[in-house]
Amino acid sequence: xxxxxxxxxxxxxxxxxxxxxxxxxxxxxxxxxxxxxxxxxxxxxxxxxxxxxxxxxxxxxxxxxxxxxxxxxxxxxxxxxxxxxxxxxxxxxxxxxxxxxxxxxxxxxxxxxxxxxxxxxxxxxxxxxxxxxxxxxxxxxxxxxxxxxxxxxxxxxxxxxxxxxxxxxxxxxxxxxxxxxxxxxxxxxxxxxxxxxxxxxxxxxxxxxxxxxxxxxxxxxxxxxxxxxxxxxxxxxxxxxxxxxxxxxxxxxxxxxxxxxxxxxxxxxxxxxxxxxxxxxxxxxxxxxxxxxxxxxxxxxxxxxxxxxxxxxxxxxxxxxxxxxxxxxxxxxxxxxxxxxxxxxxxxxxxxxxxxxxxxxxxxxxxxxxxxxxxxxxxxxxxxxxxxxxxxxxxxxxxxxxxxxxxxxxxxxxxxxxxxxxxxxxxxxxxxxxxxxxxxxxxxxxxxxxxxxxxxxxxxxxxxxxxxxxxxxxxxxxxxxxxxxxxxxxxxxxxxxxxxxxxxxxxxxxxxxxxxxxxxxxxxxxxxxxxxxxxxxxxxxxxxxxxxxxxxxxxxxxxxxxxxxxxxxxxxxxxxxxxxxxxxxxxxxxxxxxxxxxxxxxxxxxxxxxxx
Amino acid sequence: xxxxxxxxxxxxxxxxxxxxxxxxxxxxxxxxxxxxxxxxxxxxxxxxxxxxxxxxxxxxxxxxxxxxxxxxxxxxxxxxxxxxxxxxxxxxxxxxxxxxxxxxxxxxxxxxxxxxxxxxxxxxxxxxxxxxxxxxxxxxxxxxxxxxxxxxxxxxxxxxxxxxxxxxxxxxxxxxxxxxxxxxxxxxxxxxxxxxxxxxxxxxxxxxxxxxxxxxxxxxxxxxxxxxxxxxxxxxxxxxxxxxxxxxxxxxxxxxxxxxxxxxxxxxxxxxxxxxxxxxxxxxxxxxxxxxxxxxxxxxxxxxxxxxxxxxxxxxxxxxxxxxxxxxxxxxxxxxxxxxxxxx
Ligand code: SF4
Numbered sequence: 001x002x003x004x005x006x007x008x009x010x011x012x013x014x015x016x017x018x019x020x021x022x023x024x025x026x027x028x029x030x031x032x033x034x035x036x037x038x039x040x041x042x043x044x045x046x047x048x049x050x051x052x053x054x055x056x057x058x059x060x061x062x063x064x065x066x067x068x069x070x071x072x073x074x075x076x077x078x079x080x081x082x083x084x085x086x087x088x089x090x091x092x093x094x095x096x097x098x099x100x101x102x103x104x105x106x107x108x109x110x111x112x113x114x115x116x117x118x119x120x121x122x123x124x125x126x127x128x129x130x131x132x133x134x135x136x137x138x139x140x141x142x143x144x145x146x147x148x149x150x151x152x153x154x155x156x157x158x159x160x161x162x163x164x165x166x167x168x169x170x171x172x173x174x175x176x177x178x179x180x181x182x183x184x185x186x187x188x189x190x191x192x193x194x195x196x197x198x199x200x201x202x203x204x205x206x207x208x209x210x211x212x213x214x215x216x217x218x219x220x221x222x223x224x225x226x227x228x229x230x231x232x233x234x235x236x237x238x239x240x241x242x243x244x245x246x247x248x249x250x251x252x253x254x255x256x257x258x259x260x261x262x263x264x265x266x267x268x269x270x271x272x273x274x275x276x277x278x279x280x281x282x283x284x285x286x287x288x289x290x291x292x293x294x295x296x297x298x299x300x301x302x303x304x305x306x307x308x309x310x311x312x313x314x315x316x317x318x319x320x321x322x323x324x325x326x327x328x329x330x331x332x333x334x335x336x337x338x339x340x341x342x343x344x345x346x347x348x349x350x351x352x353x354x355x356x357x358x359x360x361x362x363x364x365x366x367x368x369x370x371x372x373x374x375x376x377x378x379x380x381x382x383x384x385x386x387x388x389x390x391x392x393x394x395x396x397x398x399x400x401x402x403x404x405x406x407x408x409x410x411x412x413x414x415x416x417x418x419x420x421x422x423x424x425x426x427x428x429x430x431x432x433x434x435x436x437x438x439x440x441x442x443x444x445x446x447x448x449x450x451x452x453x454x455x456x457x458x459x460x461x462x463x464x465x466x467x468x469x470x471x472x473x474x475x476x477x478x479x480x481x482x483x484x485x486x487x488x489x490x491x492x493x494x495x496x497x498x499x500x501x502x503x504x505x506x507x508x509x510x511x512x513x514x515x516x517x518x519x520x521x522x523x524x525x526x527x528x529x530x531x532x533x534x535x536x537x538x539x540x541x542x543x544x545x546x547x548x549x550x551x552x553x554x555x556x557x558x559x560x561x562x563x564x565x566x567x568x569x570x571x572x573x574x575x576x577x578x579x580x581x582x583x584x585x586x587x588x589x590x591x592x593x594x595x596x597x598x599x600x601x602x603x604x605x606x607x608x609x610x611x612x
Numbered sequence: 613x614x615x616x617x618x619x620x621x622x623x624x625x626x627x628x629x630x631x632x633x634x635x636x637x638x639x640x641x642x643x644x645x646x647x648x649x650x651x652x653x654x655x656x657x658x659x660x661x662x663x664x665x666x667x668x669x670x671x672x673x674x675x676x677x678x679x680x681x682x683x684x685x686x687x688x689x690x691x692x693x694x695x696x697x698x699x700x701x702x703x704x705x706x707x708x709x710x711x712x713x714x715x716x717x718x719x720x721x722x723x724x725x726x727x728x729x730x731x732x733x734x735x736x737x738x739x740x741x742x743x744x745x746x747x748x749x750x751x752x753x754x755x756x757x758x759x760x761x762x763x764x765x766x767x768x769x770x771x772x773x774x775x776x777x778x779x780x781x782x783x784x785x786x787x788x789x790x791x792x793x794x795x796x797x798x799x800x801x802x803x804x805x806x807x808x809x810x811x812x813x814x815x816x817x818x819x820x821x822x823x824x825x826x827x828x829x830x831x832x833x834x835x836x837x838x839x840x841x842x843x844x845x846x847x848x849x850x851x852x853x854x855x856x857x858x859x860x861x862x863x864x865x866x867x868x869x870x871x872x873x874x875x876x877x878x879x880x881x882x883x884x885x886x887x888x889x890x891x892x893x894x895x896x897x898x899x900x901x902x903x904x905x906x907x908x909x910x911x912x913x914x915x916x917x918x919x920x921x922x923x924x925x926x927x928x929x930x931x932x933x934x935x936x937x938x939x940x941x942x943x944x945x946x947x948x949x950x951x952x953x954x955x956x
């Protein structure tokens with residue numbers, strides 16, 4: 001039977017199951033297939049903190065949310081159109097996010113008595129009125145998969161592992177997508193294991209064919225390719241983009257990249273990515289702890305390399321003293337904080353923006369450091385590159401902020417050509433200058449970088465206060481005050497070397513200015529668009545350079561009657577804005593480990609949200 | 613390059629390694645002697661000044677780099693070892709010297725020290741052990757003996773002290789040695805040996821803090837007791853000590869015993885073998901309180917030497933391997949990735 005094709009502008013799907021169900025892989029495959037097809041796309045993986053949380057429990061649910069569309073997609077979506085639940089717990093956790101009349105696809109086998117009990121259901125939600133408002137598709141995926149592989153000679157456990165391919169095949173049929181990309185992926189993943197390749201492809205087709213022949217659908221759906229800017233695209237995750245930005249900055253500056261770090265969620269993927277690229281001259285060093293990680297970076301920077309370390313909040317706290325040393329030494333080095341829920345160990349796998357004040361102020365003494373933040377997964381590339389440029393050209397440690405949401409999220413990226421990237425020029429000491437003074441500065445207050453091996457420029461630096469120009473130890477009170485001011489002025493001057501702030505979305509002046517930073521960009525953009533469509537007067541400024549702030553920010557703020565600052569914290573940027581500009585900026589806060597929804601921002605713009 | 617460089621390089625003298633900064637240790641501090649010996653061996657390293665780096669942490673001894681006319685960094689407490697690790701990975705060709713004390717490397721920096729040793733970077737660690745916190749004016753340190761009365765332990769320390777070289781051997785150090793401030797000749801010898809060793813050279817130097825812990829090592833340095841209390845190790849030579857060189861160490865199974873050479877022949881003594889790890893372990897146990905009856909003498913010299921791969925070399929090899937295998941990194945290919953689509 002030939003089915004009709006129904007066009008959709010955008011669709012949000014949540015895949016959910018046990019962490020052992022291959023949910024992340026299913027989500028990534030579905031993402032890649034749609035990205036290659038040409039949809040705009042945004043993803044948000046959501047996994048449990050425990051690596052092997054007890055099977056079937058609510059704590060062990062792993063989720064992957066993606067939104068794909070023929071129109072611009074700025075966030076992975078507030079609510080979903082389709083929920084795929086592999087068991088009762090996954091169903092329970094995610095059902096609240098399913099739209100009324102949305103579609104839920106459940107694996108019946110995951111709703112047996114044991115599953116129901118673990119999820120805390122007394123009566124199966126498949127049998128009471130829970131599903132009344134939804135369209136439910138109930139399939140015994142386990143049984144189907146086993147049937148497909150009946151003759152494979154594989155054990156039950158092994159067979160069950162390919163259940164996710166059934167789901168994938170089913171959705172590919174539903175959304176009229178080609179199986180080729182995933183087939184290629186399977187062949188690569190299981191290279192050399194022909195039986196596994198055959199089995200997975202077979203199950204993928206079984207899911208596809210089942211959707212076709214079962215007459216579950218009277219029509220299929222199609223989401224046309226998006227009208228993105230002309231050019232070549234690839235899909236990219238935030239941490240991956242950060243790693244690539246570092247490699248690019250190293251190449252363009254002619255410095256080798258040294259990456260010293262200690263494993264921590266959600267920053268470790270940067271290490272994993274960089275460790276793969278030693279052929280770019282990248283040296284990765286997994287240090288014994290967070291302090292050693294940044295200390296090794298200081299050693300590498302002293303030796304003339306691009307030293308970079310990354311961590312998340314708790315690790316950044318440990319690095320505080322060494323960052324202060326970096327400020328005193330005035331050497332280029334980058335500290336990356338992939339933020340997560342805090343304080344202390346907090347919510348390791350959840351997202352938050354609560355380390356902004358730590359980034360700007362969190363060191364002993366007056367220790368100013370530039371702070372730069374990425375707005376989206378692909379923006380991690382551009383902004384970490386900028387962070388490196390500023391660090392190298394201004395001889396200063398720089399803090400680069402992302403968070404779990406954009407670090408693990410993905411989106412299409414119109415990748416640049418390496419020729420189009422800004423040049424980065426290290427300030428090495430001039431060779432024939434025989435009177436090298438380590439703390440002599442140029443007009444931007446930047447000192448020259450003499451590294452071991454440069455004859456005649458031997459010098460000693462350290463954490464004790466330095467005498468102006470010579471860098472010798474000095475306890476002179478006048479000198480100390482001057483040096484404190486110089487270090488501050490040096491960071492402030494970076495404002496002359498960054499772009500002016502533009503209004504990112506909406507009106508250039510008017511009633512409400514939404515002022516934001518970090519990973520909230522996409523959702524605020526959506527919300528502002530919605531409000532504009534309703535005729536409200538609203539503009540959006542999104543900061544990527546937070547210290548120093550763009551020179552014209554004060555002017556932009558003056559163009560609006562009211563300023564609101566939505567943040568996934570208890571109000572941090574808002575403090576800085578109030579401090580710098582003496583405006584009555586209002587904080588809009590969400591501190592739940594999950595991003596804002598468009599609706600929440602819209603109601604904040606309309607003044608409906610309770611203001612702090 | 614200036615033309616002057618064509619002229620053959622004149623051999624530098626120890627003075628060339630002194631800076632114009634006033635040396636600020638207390639008069640009589642053991643650090644002076646160590647500074648002098650270190651400066652004296654510098655011309656013999658076979659390295660240009662600009663290729664030598666001194667890195668220190670925090671403490672009295674950590675002022676050291678300011679007095680060396682080489683590249684140097686006076687860093688933060690306990691982290692010199694970790695900073696040196698990053699430097700050595702980045703610049704394997706440099707001669708790197710870590711200057712640290714018992715508080716710096718065994719207390720706040722203990723973790724980095726053991727990891728440095730297991731990784732075996734080719735650098736030298738000079739641990740100035742004065743068994744006290746000098747810079748903070750006299751609290752007990754992790755090497756202070758039990759019962760030590762200090763400002764922070766008015767009734768005596770109840771901390772059991774570290775045996776530093778035993779700890780280092782336990783962390784798989786590939787070179788461990790002990791020397792002291794009051795024996796410049798021996799110090800010089802050991803510093804040169806340490807420099808020669810390819811791998812991490814761990815040198816403990818007994819250093820007298822004449823202000824807060826005067827005489828901590830007196831029994832090993834005082835003319836009257838030195839010969840009885842110290843045992844100078846020499847590779848291939850039997851363990852003999854005593855004012856009249858009339859005592860030796862013999863192994864009874866795994867137990868070292870002091871014997872009189874009047875009763876036991878030299879041929880039956882324990883012969884020092886720097887490459888013998890088991891015996892090195894026994895030697896690090898020669899750590900008795902000198903006031904105890906029947907205690908063993910304290911060894912000085914090179915305890916142990918092992919040739920093991922260096923972290924930085926292995927990492928360089930991996931970089932080369934990666935280039936050989938995948939070709940030199942192509943930035944544009946990396947940015948493109950494998951799955952590209954075009955929008956026209
Ligand atoms: S306090 Fe002790 S160790 Fe420190 S400089 Fe004075 S004598 Fe030397």
